[in-house]
Amino acid sequence: MDIVTQTVLGAGIGEVVLGKKAGNKALMWGAVGGLIPDMDVLFTRFYSVADGLFVHRGFSHSLVFAFLMAPIMGWLIHRIHRKKMLITRIEWTQLMFWSIFTHPLLDYLTTYGTGAFLPFSSYRVELGTIGIVDVFYTLPFLLALLTLPFFNRKSKIRRYLMVGTLALTTGYLSLTVANKFYVNKVFEQAFKAQDISYERFRTSPLPLSNFLWMGIAEASDGYHMALYSNFDEHHPTDFIYIPRNEHLLAPLSHDTDLQKLLLFTKGYYQVGKDTEGLYLADLRFGKMGIDETADYIFKFYLTADNQRVIINQARKSGEIDKGAFSAFLQRIKGI
Numbered sequence: 094m095d096i097v098t099q100t101v102l103g104a105g106i107g108e109v110v111l112g113k114k115a116g117n118k119a120l121m122w123g124a125v126g127g128l129i130p131d132m133d134v135l136f137t138r139f140y141s142v143a144d145g146l147f148v149h150r151g152f153s154h155s156l157v158f159a160f161l162m163a164p165i166m167g168w169l170i171h172r173i174h175r176k177k178m179l180i181t182r183i184e185w186t187q188l189m190f191w192s193i194f195t196h197p198l199l200d201y202l203t204t205y206g207t208g209a210f211l212p213f214s215s216y217r218v219e220l221g222t223i224g225i226v227d228v229f230y231t232l233p234f235l236l237a238l239l240t241l242p243f244f245n246r247k248s249k250i251r252r253y254l255m256v257g258t259l260a261l262t263t264g265y266l267s268l269t270v271a272n273k274f275y276v277n278k279v280f281e282q283a284f285k286a287q288d289i290s291y292e293r294f295r296t297s298p299l300p301l302s303n304f305l306w307m308g309i310a311e312a313s314d315g316y317h318m319a320l321y322s323n324f325d326e327h328h329p330t331d332f333i334y335i336p337r338n339e340h341l342l343a344p345l346s347h348d349t350d351l352q353k354l355l356l357f358t359k360g361y362y363q364v365g366k367d368t369e370g371l372y373l374a375d376l377r378f379g380k381m382g383i384d385e386t387a388d389y390i391f392k393f394y395l396t397a398d399n400q401r402v403i404i405n406q407a408r409k410s411g412e413i414d415k416g417a418f419s420a421f422l423q424r425i426k427g428i
Contacts, residue, residue: 094199095226096131101234102199102262103127103192108241108255110188114180116246119188120238122170126192129162130154130200142393142404143353147208147217154197155211163190202266204297204377206357219359221377222269224298230265233258269303272323279321280308283328289317295361299379305425307379309361314339316361316376320383324427333385338364341371345395348402354393363389371395372407382417383424 107115107123115122130153137145152158167186174180200207203225206217223230237258244251276296284291291310299305304324310317315336319329341364345351354373355362361376375391392407 094203094223094230096128098226098231098234099127099131099196099199100124101127101231101238102195104238105234105255105259106192106195107188109252109259110191111180111184112241112255113247113252114184115178115188117242118174118178120241122185122188123192126163126166126189127196129166129193130158130196141350142406143350143357146357147353150197150200150205150207150217152208152211154200154207154209156197156209157211158197159190159194162193163187166193199266202269206359220270220273221295221297222273223266223303224300226300227269227298227303228301229303230262233261269298272303273298276306276308276321276323279328280310280319283308283319283321283330283332284310284317286328287317287330287332289332291317295377297377297379299421301421302425305421309376311361316363318376320424322425322427324425326427335363335376337362341366342373342395345397345402350404351395351402354404369394369407383420384417387417 101124103126104120104124107119107121107126110123111119130150133149133151133153137148140148163186166189167182167184170185170189171180171182174185197207197209201209201218202220202222204219204221205225206219208215209218210216237254240254241251244254273296280294280296283289284294289310289312291312294308294310296306296308299307299320305320305322308319308321308329310332315334317332317334319332321329342351351373358373358375358377363374363376365372365374371394373393373395374389375393376389378390380387380389388407394405394407396403396405
């Protein structure tokens with residue numbers, strides 16, 4: 094998920110594991126642990142765009158990474174605080190393990206795809222039950238962490254507050270899983286009602302909440318896509334058709350970076366042309382707005398250069414205007 098969420102989650106874990114002994118330093122080091130897996134973004138610049146997509150949420154997000162990193166960080170933190178705090182290296186290691194380990198667990202529930210089983214398998218976990226940004230998950234942590242410093246580190250209220258916040262947010266994650274099953278059923282019924290035949294389909298929660306979802310059904314040469322809010326009064330009916338246009342990639346199909354990009358999209362992509370040239374859009378992440386003309390969030394321009402293809406990620410697709418944001422909020426409320 095986003096960096097703020099991972100930071101506050103790590104801080105919360107630090108408080109629960111070692112807050113009674115370390116006080117606010119447990120919050121600080123927990124936050125550091127929560128950030129460590131995402132330090133992989135510092136290395137993506139040394140890779141091609143296609144390879145960088147797999148470096149992020151790669152080995153640093155695997156199940157084994159915390160087991161390797163926690164002892165190193167535990168030793169380092171113990172060295173820093175050993176003269177002033179009677180906390181063992183093992184205790185610091187436990188704090189770092191749980192703050193690092195919970196980071197990828199949360200990311201597994203999002204859409205991007207995460208290398209949970211590296212280095213043994215390159216399969217990327219992508220459960221798609223929660224958006225990369227979800228205020229209903231993040232806000233309880235922020236409120237709790239703003240309140241904690243007003244209580245003594247040994248206060249029972251302080252501990253109950255953080256444990257309660259973790260229980261509340263974990264319960265919310267469980268509800269997102271249940272909601273995805275419900276939304277899947279809604280779209281299955283909608284496809285049937287609209288007589289839409291498909292080879293496979295997927296649903297993805299859009300940012301900010303777990304209430305607005307995008308459903309995509311893959312046909313032989315394109316996709317049927319619609320939005321659905323949990324507050325809608327009826328099942329989706331306003332499907333738009335998105336042609337895949339894969340024939341436009343035929344002259345470039347030999348390129349290994351392009352094949353990696355296609356692998357990253359898990360087969361949900363559209364190829365098209367605009368004023369800046371040939372592009373490939375990853376449909377799993379949706380658009381920067383609910384209007385059909387809105388640009389895709391993940392969009393890559395493809396340029397042939399002798400025997401290779403140069404891939405550049407579009408920057409404008411990351412921008413959203415005030416009007417589109419307001420329309421997005423209104424759509425969450427349902428129709």
